[in-house]
Amino acid sequence: MNSVSLSFPVxxxxxxxxxxxxxxxxxxxxxxxxxxxxxxxxASVLLTGESGSGKELAxxxxxxxxxxRQGPFLxxxxxxxxxxxxxxxxxxxxxxxxxxxxxxxxxVFERAQGGTLLLDEVTEMPLDMQTxxxxxxxxxxxxxxxxxxxxxxDVRVIAATNRCPLQAVQSGQLREDLLYRLAxxxxxxxxxxxxxxxxxxxxxxxxxxxxxxxxxxKRLSAxxxxxxxQHTWPGNVRELKNCVExxxxxxxxxxxLAPLIQGAxxxxxxxxxxxxxxxxxxxxxxxxxxxxxxxxxxYFKGNKRRAADALGCSLKTLYNKLNGYSQxxxxxxx
Ligand SMILES: Nc1ncnc2c1ncn2[C@@H]1O[C@H](COP(=O)(O)OP(=O)(O)OP(=O)(O)O)[C@@H](O)[C@H]1O
Ligand SMILES: [Mg+2]
Numbered sequence: 356m357n358s359v360s361l362s363f364p365v366x367x368x369x370x371x372x373x374x375x376x377x378x379x380x381x382x383x384x385x386x387x388x389x390x391x392x393x394x395x396x397x398a399s400v401l402l403t404g405e406s407g408s409g410k411e412l413a414x415x416x417x418x419x420x421x422x423x424r425q426g427p428f429l430x431x432x433x434x435x436x437x438x439x440x441x442x443x444x445x446x447x448x449x450x451x452x453x454x455x456x457x458x459x460x461x462x463v464f465e466r467a468q469g470g471t472l473l474l475d476e477v478t479e480m481p482l483d484m485q486t487x488x489x490x491x492x493x494x495x496x497x498x499x500x501x502x503x504x505x506x507x508x509d510v511r512v513i514a515a516t517n518r519c520p521l522q523a524v525q526s527g528q529l530r531e532d533l534l535y536r537l538a539x540x541x542x543x544x545x546x547x548x549x550x551x552x553x554x555x556x557x558x559x560x561x562x563x564x565x566x567x568x569x570x571x572x573k574r575l576s577a578x579x580x581x582x583x584x585q586h587t588w589p590g591n592v593r594e595l596k597n598c599v600e601x602x603x604x605x606x607x608x609x610x611x612l613a614p615l616i617q618g619a620x621x622x623x624x625x626x627x628x629x630x631x632x633x634x635x636x637x638x639x640x641x642x643x644x645x646x647x648x649x650x651x652x653x654y655f656k657g658n659k660r661r662a663a664d665a666l667g668c669s670l671k672t673l674y675n676k677l678n679g680y681s682q683x684x685x686x687x688x689x
Contacts, residue, residue, distance in 0.1 A: 374416040376409060377560055380553045382545040386413065393540045394420025399492065401477075401537045402515040404544030407593030410515040411473060413544060418471040423511060426470030431463050434479030441484050443500050446491075452501020464497060467510045477514040477537065478523040485530045492536050512537070547588040547595060554583045557592060561599040562610065573603055576653060577646040578632070579612040585635075586616050609653070648676055 371379055373387050393400055394417045402410040411430055418428045436444050447462030463472055474480070480488065491497045492512060496505045514537040516523070523529035547554060558575060566573055575583075579602070588594055602610040632650045634643050648666065655661040663673040 374412070374419045376412045376416045377557060378550060378553045379556055380545075380550040382550050383553060386542060386544060389540075389542050390416050390420060393417065393542070395422065396540075397511055398539045399511070399537050400513045400539070401520065401534075401541045402513065402544060403520065403541065404515075404517065405546050405589075405591055406517045407591035408517075408544040408546055409592050410517070410544055411475065413542065414471070414473040414513045414515060417513060418511075421471065421511065423470050427467050428471050428473070429463050429467040430473040430475055432475045434476035438481045438484075441481065442487070445484070445488070446497050446499055446506075448500035449502045452499075456501070459499070462499065464491065464508050464510055465499075465506060469509055471511045471513060474512060474514045474537075476516060478516045478518050478520065478529045482527075482530065485533045489530065489533045489536055492533075514538075547591040554588065554595065555580060557595055558583055558599050558612075561596050562603060565600060565603045569603075573606050573608055573610055576609045576611060577642070577649040578653065579610050581635075581646060582612040582616060586612075609649070611653070644676070645680060648673070 371377070371384065371387060373390050376383075376387075376390075378384070378386070390413065400414075400417055402413055404410050414430065415428055418424060431444065433441065443460065443462065445462045445464055447460050447465050448456050450456055450459045474488075487497075491508070495509070496507050498505055518528075520529060520534050520538065524531045524534055547557075558579075562573065562575065565571070583595075590597075598612055598615050599610070601615050602612050605611070605615075632647060634646065638646075648662070651662045651665055652659070655665065659673055659677075660670055663670045666673065
């Protein structure tokens with residue numbers, strides 16, 4: 356699948372996407388370039404990146420870029436399965452092969468036949484299973500637990516981890532030979548904090564999705580936009596998405612993010628002090644004025660007369676400014 360340009364209701368760069376994986380930053384353009392290269396091949400891919408940075412979405416995009424796209428895409432979290440059950444989950448079992456195996460069960464390697472299997476948190480897999488996995492990757496054959504005939508699998512494996520794989524090898528948690536087998540093609544998802552304008556693009560995208568679902572026209576306040584820039588997003592895109600959704604639910608028309616972000620006290624602390632607005636040195640005068648006007652309106656709960664009085668301008672001037680903002684937003688949307 357080729358990358359496509361989508362237009363979103365934002366005034367920055369056009370957003371680019373592979374599947375549902377979005378981004379316009381240079382860091383994400385590099386990820387898209389790698390995915391477009393490796394997608395159509397059969398190479399194993401090792402996705403690394405902090406939690407919530409989009410590894411599963413990237414794996415889906417690789418699947419969508421491949422000739423296997425009509426086949427299944429399955430993801431299994433190796434860290435979430437008890438050690439005693441992981442073999443059965445991966446390779447399946449025959450009826451009667453152990454107590455409780457009342458019927459035969461196909462494992463994920465069988466169910467992903469013709470498609471792609473994502474082994475998430477691969478470093479959490481017990482070492483003896485890593486040995487089995489390596490053998491399967493090399494021979495493309497495995498036995499269901501309790502079976503006597505081999506299953507020949509046609510599955511592309513993508514692995515993901517939010518740990519440093521080399522450190523996992525050094526600490527004895529990941530077999531070195533498995534790492535090199537999995538990491539034929541490594542792709543590192545950058546943390547959201549190093550994706551610059553993508554934070555706002557993604558926030559607008561998630562908001563647009565919510566607006567479409569709810570048939571609403573809610574929008575981000577200028578204060579919320581500043582919060583987006585100032586927060587470091589330790590939970591990455593997942594944190595951003597959840598934050599926008601919470602703010603959307605709470606808002607009548609204008610979304611506030613600062614009260615929802617723990618530790619966002621740097622900059623705008625609207626939770627405790629709605630009277631303060633920190634402006635970064637070097638901000639554009641136009642942006643600063645807009646932030647101040649919107650924050651003041653928020654503070655006076657939308658009462659324009661009181662906001663205009665506090666701002667020291669006429670009500671007419673305030674209306675003119677607000678009209679100007681909504682017109683520039685409409686231009687950006689069109
Ligand atoms: N670039 C992106 N564009 C749009 N949505 C994204 C992007 N990256 C992540 N998301 C969304 O953020 C959420 C988290 O993404 P995902 O599950 O892929 O992260 P992850 O790296 O696999 O996390 P974990 O390490 O916790 O498993 C998902 O809802 C996903 O759809
Ligand atoms: Mg994941």
